[in-house]
Amino acid sequence: MGQQGDLRYLTKKLFRDKVLASQIIRIIKEYWELLRARKGVEEVKIMNFCGTHEYTTTHYGIRSVLPPGVNLVAGPGCPVCITPSFYVEAAVKLALEGLTLYTYGDAYKLPAVKEIDGCRSLSDARMMGADVRVVYSFLDAIRDAAKHDKPSVFLAVGFETTCPAYASGIVNRLVPENLALIMAGRLTPPAARFAVERVGAVSGVIAPGHVSTITGAGVWRFLPEEFDIPTVVSGFEPLDVLIAITLILKQLLEDEPKLVIEYSRTVTMEGNRHAKRLLAEVFDTVDAAWRGIGFIEKSGYALNENFSRYDAFRLYGIREPSREEWRHDLLPGCICGQVILGAAKPTDCRLFMKRCTPGTPYGPCMVSVEGSCSIWARMGGREALVEVV
Amino acid sequence: MSKISLAHGSGGIETSQLLARLILNRLPEWMKSPDGGLGLDFPDDSAAIPVGSGYVVTTIDAYTVSPIFFPGGDLGKLAAAGTINDILMLGGKPVAVLDAIVIEEGTSMDDLSRLVGSMISLLQEEKVCLVGGDIKVMPRGQLDGILITTAGIGVASKIIADKNIRPGDKIIISGTIGEHGAAILAAQQGIKSDEFKSDVSPLTKLMLPLIEDYAEDIHAARDPTRGGVAMALNDWARGSQTMIVMYESELPIREPVVNLCEMMGVDPLNLASEGTALLAVSPEKAEEVLSRMHELGYREARIIGEARERASSVGLVVLKTLIGGARILEPPSGELVPRIC
Numbered sequence: 001m002g003q004q005g006d007l008r009y010l011t012k013k014l015f016r017d018k019v020l021a022s023q024i025i026r027i028i029k030e031y032w033e034l035l036r037a038r039k040g041v042e043e044v045k046i047m048n049f050c051g052t053h054e055y056t057t058t059h060y061g062i063r064s065v066l067p068p069g070v071n072l073v074a075g076p077g078c079p080v081c082i083t084p085s086f087y088v089e090a091a092v093k094l095a096l097e098g099l100t101l102y103t104y105g106d107a108y109k110l111p112a113v114k115e116i117d118g119c120r121s122l123s124d125a126r127m128m129g130a131d132v133r134v135v136y137s138f139l140d141a142i143r144d145a146a147k148h149d150k151p152s153v154f155l156a157v158g159f160e161t162t163c164p165a166y167a168s169g170i171v172n173r174l175v176p177e178n179l180a181l182i183m184a185g186r187l188t189p190p191a192a193r194f195a196v197e198r199v200g201a202v203s204g205v206i207a208p209g210h211v212s213t214i215t216g217a218g219v220w221r222f223l224p225e226e227f228d229i230p231t232v233v234s235g236f237e238p239l240d241v242l243i244a245i246t247l248i249l250k251q252l253l254e255d256e257p258k259l260v261i262e263y264s265r266t267v268t269m270e271g272n273r274h275a276k277r278l279l280a281e282v283f284d285t286v287d288a289a290w291r292g293i294g295f296i297e298k299s300g301y302a303l304n305e306n307f308s309r310y311d312a313f314r315l316y317g318i319r320e321p322s323r324e325e326w327r328h329d330l331l332p333g334c335i336c337g338q339v340i341l342g343a344a345k346p347t348d349c350r351l352f353m354k355r356c357t358p359g360t361p362y363g364p365c366m367v368s369v370e371g372s373c374s375i376w377a378r379m380g381g382r383e384a385l386v387e388v389v
Numbered sequence: 390m391s392k393i394s395l396a397h398g399s400g401g402i403e404t405s406q407l408l409a410r411l412i413l414n415r416l417p418e419w420m421k422s423p424d425g426g427l428g429l430d431f432p433d434d435s436a437a438i439p440v441g442s443g444y445v446v447t448t449i450d451a452y453t454v455s456p457i458f459f460p461g462g463d464l465g466k467l468a469a470a471g472t473i474n475d476i477l478m479l480g481g482k483p484v485a486v487l488d489a490i491v492i493e494e495g496t497s498m499d500d501l502s503r504l505v506g507s508m509i510s511l512l513q514e515e516k517v518c519l520v521g522g523d524i525k526v527m528p529r530g531q532l533d534g535i536l537i538t539t540a541g542i543g544v545a546s547k548i549i550a551d552k553n554i555r556p557g558d559k560i561i562i563s564g565t566i567g568e569h570g571a572a573i574l575a576a577q578q579g580i581k582s583d584e585f586k587s588d589v590s591p592l593t594k595l596m597l598p599l600i601e602d603y604a605e606d607i608h609a610a611r612d613p614t615r616g617g618v619a620m621a622l623n624d625w626a627r628g629s630q631t632m633i634v635m636y637e638s639e640l641p642i643r644e645p646v647v648n649l650c651e652m653m654g655v656d657p658l659n660l661a662s663e664g665t666a667l668l669a670v671s672p673e674k675a676e677e678v679l680s681r682m683h684e685l686g687y688r689e690a691r692i693i694g695e696a697r698e699r700a701s702s703v704g705l706v707v708l709k710t711l712i713g714g715a716r717i718l719e720p721p722s723g724e725l726v727p728r729i730c
Contacts, residue, residue: 009644018638021712061714105654127392136578136653238712358722359396359403369654377719 011265015237016060024242025065031249032067038253044070045201046248047342049192050208051078051370052236058375060238070245073342076191077208080106080368081340082290083157085329087184088112090318091155092119095130100148102141102179103155105134106368111361113329122155138165145179153312156181159188160214160279163301167278170307180312185301186288189219194296196227199343204230204248206241209263214279216271217261224257235263282307287323291364292330292337295323334363339372346373353377400615401659401721405432427479427550432624434478434611435541437548446481446543448472453536457504459576461569461587464537465508467663470591472541473515474612477596478666479550480604481543486512488522489538494529504535515591517541549600551609551669554629556698558608559675562641563595563666563687564588566618570660571646574653584645590664595685599668603678609669612662616721619658619706621667623720626696627704635694635708635718659721669696 014020035041048054054074057063063072076082089112095101096117103122111120119125126132131150135141138154145152156166163185169175188211196202207220212233223231230251234244244262251257261267279301288300303311313320321327330336333351338344346352346365356362358377365371396403413421413429422428426444427437435448452468462470469486476483488508492501512519568588575585592612599607609629613621626633642657650657670678675692682690706718 016711018712025713058716059710060712061708061710061716062712064714064716065712123394124392127394238710238714242712357402359401377722 012237015235015239017239021239021242024239024246027246028070028242028249029067031246031253032070035249035253036069041252042069044203044249044252046070046072046204046206046245047075047195047202048072048206048241049075049077049188050206050211051081051368051372051375052210053077053206053208053234053241054372054375055370056236056238056241062238062241066245070249072245073202073345074339074372075195075205075342076290076293076340077159077188078340078365078368078370078372079158079162079186080104080110081336081364081371082186082191082293083107083110083184083364084289084291085113086289086321087155087157087182088121089114089116090313091122091153091182092116092125094153094312094316095122095125095132096128098131100131100133100145100150100152101125101155102133102135102144102152104136104157106370107155107157108132108134109361110364110367111331113331138169139174142169142174142176142179146176149178152179154179154181155184157184159186159208159211161210163283164214164272164275164278167282170282170310171278175310179310180315181303181310182312183283183301183303185283186290187285187299187301189215189222190296190299191290192220193222194293194299195341196223196229199341202229202342203252204232206244206248207231207233209233209235209240209267212261212263212267212271214272214275216269217259217267218269218271221259224259228257230257231259233259233261233263233267235265289321289323289326289329290340292328292334292340294328295326330364331362336363336365336373339365346376349373396722399721400620400661403722404616405720427548431550431552431628433551434475435481435543437479437481437545437550443544443546444481444548446476446479446545446548447541448475448479449538449540450475451536451538453534454573455533456576457500457534459587460572460585462589462663463504463507464535465504465506466511467589468537468539469508469511469515469517470589470663471614472539473517473591473593474664476541476543477592477600478610478612479543479545480548480600480610481545482597482600483515483517483541483543483593485518485520485542487520487540489525490522491525491527491532491536491538493527493532493534496535501535504537508537511591515593545600547604549604549607549610551611551625552628553608554625554631554669554696555608555671556631556696557672558669558696559672559692560622560633560635560694560696561668561670561675561679561682561690562618562693563592563668563682564662564664564689565641565643565646566665567642567646567650567657567660567662568665569614569663570617571649571657574655574660575649578653580649582645584643585649588662588664592664592666595666595682595687598685599678599681602681603670603674606671606674606678607668608671611667612665613667614661614663617657617659617661618667619656619718620720622694622706622718625669626706629696630703631696632699632703633694633696633706635706637708637710639691639693641689641691641693656721658718
């Protein structure tokens with residue numbers, strides 16, 4: 001836990017500094033005025049790809065200090081939000097059949113489209129008496145499952161940041177015989193490509209910092225090179241995000257879209273070679289479904305042949321739907337698919353804070369603290385804030 | 390499927406909704422509070438029943454916590470302090486407590502004895518009588534450990550009803566935020582660290598002198614337990630029809646608590662305190678009350694916000710953030726559970 005005087009503590013203080021923040025906000029306003037005057041730009045739309053960036057943006061009220069024409073939209077960067085309903089349904093089914101089900105707190109509440117015996121989520125299943133255990137990490141599940149003989153399954157959601165932990169447990173033979181995985185891991189760059197191809201016209205991308213510590217920033221090169229989109233790999237403190245916005249506006253002003261690492265405290269172009277090796281050893285990269293969106297090419301992690309004995313689907317005879325069999329997996333009225341792709345704001349949804357609240361989530365983006373709808377529900381994206389600033 | 394979930398008991402929006410549905414909406418107005426008193430007509434820590442020229446103040450709470458022994462206290466201490474604090478927060482002087490202890494078959498006699506021992510020794514220190522109670526045992530598996538319910542009785546010449554907040558009032562907190570919740574969260578996650586210790590303690594030494602000298606100037610008092618500071622302030626803003634503005638840079642939250650919350654994905658403003666008072670004080674007397682709190686040994690006490698009149702944003706709590714932005718501080722909702730990344 002960070003103490004006064006240690007470097008991490010100082011960094012955190014520095015990147016939350018009010019005076020520095022106001023200076024950067026002034027530069028943002030200058031660049032914005034120049035963009036308007038010199039290039040006649042009316043709106044700049046910046047996609048903050050990662051759920052944690054959306055958290056930082058809302059938590060620190062960044063939207064309330066930006067010029068009205070500079071808009072931040074959230075992208076498909078919340079692993080819980082994009083986990084297909086099918087996996088949740090399978091997990092609920094196994095839990096109700098008497099298996100011990102492990103997962104993270106936010107995946108535990110994730111509602112599926114189909115009800116299984118009256119249960120939409122693992123949290124429902126627990127109310128019905130199923131053995132569902134919330135853990136903080138895969139390692140916690142490994143430790144717990146090793147203490148009993150009950151057949152157990154881990155609902156393994158997550159991006160490049162979370163999946164190395166699964167791979168590491170498997171490669172290092174830590175996983176007990178009675179524990180298998182529903183592997184729902186996903187890769188982020190293919191989804192970013194999908195978002196800019198389908199939704200189009202974003203002026204800049206704030207690329208995910210933690211994912212990039214694993215993959216290396218290099219995976220985002222295609223954004224400036226193929227789509228002319230200024231791209232900044234950013235950290236998660238408020239000043240990180242403000243600096244990223246500044247760098248994007250500067251590139252727009254200079255007509256020089258490129259890839260910049262703002263989060264140089266931890267991110268390199270190459271990434272974490274050890275973690276990448278683990279991922280490659282355990283998983284195949286396959287076409288995979290994203291909730292509310294559909295199949296995206298080469299965007300999923302699947303356990304490869306050597307490690308298929310850890311595959312809960314193979315073990316319990318569950319077949320994953322193919323691209324042809326995949327069905328739209330949002331409940332009627334839910335627009336999470338558009339929210340995830342940055343095409344709509346949570347407040348554009350007519351269910352927002354009515355039928356769908358953090359306590360009774362209806363759509364997937366209301367579940368995780370990283371989900372855009374949940375973040376907006378808890379911290380507001382409302383315009384009223386501007387009068388207080 | 391309509392069933393009770395853990396979210397219904399987390400002290401946030403779902404708890405309020407359940408209460409409304411189950412009880413409040415079924416009561417005619419006269420049943421919610423006796424004439425001239427305070428009861429279910431307004432969310433507050435205790436109820437007040439007018440008697441003679443003053444009031445009898447009363448409250449009841451069921452206490453359950455896992456683990457039952459935690460850094461800084463245990464379930465017994467929590468039950469005694471919690472009830473004493475609820476009486477104090479309405480301006481009452483605690484006089485007596487009753488308890489109901491429900492125990493799961495198979496519970497260790499030593500554990501039970503320790504818990505009840507710490508409840509009794511706290512009441513003894515506070516000179517509060519234990520005037521009655523009940524003990525029940527439930528078959529194994531029908532209850533997780535021990536549940537202690539305590540009812541408190543106090544007396545007051547004037548009560549502090551939280552609906553009296555006015556625009557301009559300063560919001561003062563007596564100590565660092567979220568200490569109890571952080572200690573429990575850390576214990577539940579198996580984090581062994583000296584950094585986390587529950588603040589569970591009676592607030593008698595703070596509140597009795599303040600009630601004595603500033604009864605007219607303290608417009609609201611609350612100990613932000615379940616639901617934390619966020620829930621208490623939202624209750625206040627809605628109940629008093631003001632907008633409450635908080636200054637994030639002024640919030641006393643210890644660094645380890647901030648770090649733990651960031652790691653677990655929970656907001657420290659949603660974490661419970663069990664020995665911390667939140668006050669709304671008239672602007673004229675706010676500084677004086679604050680110095681008095683410091684003199685009384687509450688050195689971390691500080692002004693963290695104010696109530697404002699703002700027609701467009703009545704009932705909202707708005708936080709001015711560290712970097713000068715603003716966000717709405719919503720009441721907590723859902724279960725507190727750790728997140729994926």
